Amino acid sequence: MISLIEIIIIAIGLSMDAFAVSIACSISLQKVSSRQIFRFSFHFGLFQALMPVLGWFAGQSAQSYISRWDHWVAFFLLTFIGLKAIHDSRKANDLELNRKDPTKGVSLVLLSIATSIDALAVGFSLSALNINIIKPAIIIGCITGILSMSGMIGGSKIGYRFGKSVELIGGLILIGIGLKVLISHMF
Numbered sequence: 001m002i003s004l005i006e007i008i009i010i011a012i013g014l015s016m017d018a019f020a021v022s023i024a025c026s027i028s029l030q031k032v033s034s035r036q037i038f039r040f041s042f043h044f045g046l047f048q049a050l051m052p053v054l055g056w057f058a059g060q061s062a063q064s065y066i067s068r069w070d071h072w073v074a075f076f077l078l079t080f081i082g083l084k085a086i087h088d089s090r091k092a093n094d095l096e097l098n099r100k101d102p103t104k105g106v107s108l109v110l111l112s113i114a115t116s117i118d119a120l121a122v123g124f125s126l127s128a129l130n131i132n133i134i135k136p137a138i139i140i141g142c143i144t145g146i147l148s149m150s151g152m153i154g155g156s157k158i159g160y161r162f163g164k165s166v167e168l169i170g171g172l173i174l175i176g177i178g179l180k181v182l183i184s185h186m187f
Contacts, residue, residue: 022151049141055123071185082174
């Protein structure tokens with residue numbers, strides 16, 4: 001049996017990547033609307049809640065296969081989006097209107113997947129322990145949504161204050177998160 005406190009600690013740990021990515025993306029946007037904050041935090045929370053459920057259903061039998069490549073997927077997705085942010089930070093100001101909004105479309109889905117892949121392994125673990133997945137999935141999703149919302153709000157204040165140069169830092173942060181995921185799984 002796993003306690004509520006243990007589930008909350010797991011949820012906070014899983015949501016740290018989503019929190020950091022939320023900060024980085026909102027820094028690059030500089031001004032963030034309430035609609036963007038909702039979309040980002042809702043999707044991050046939803047994916048973070050769904051991944052353990054998928055992992056739980058897949059069960060112990062596929063754990064060794066998935067764990068071999070999950071960190072690579074997260075690394076490549078975060079690096080790709082980070083490099084795009086760095087590229088966008090170097091564009092002239094007149095191209096500002098053409099910047100891709102990471103709270104929409106493919107970018108949002110890729111970021112949501114990249115930050116929630118670790119939750120898949122948690123689902124495998126909970127399945128192996130014969131723990132019902134519903135309560136942990138809801139808690140993980142809610143905590144991730146709340147922390148992503150906080151990251152978006154905080155990051156947008158930083159981005160608005162310090163301008164376009166912080167977008168470069170946001171891209172580097174995304175790449176750094178990707179490297180952290182990769183290195184932590186390799187060693």
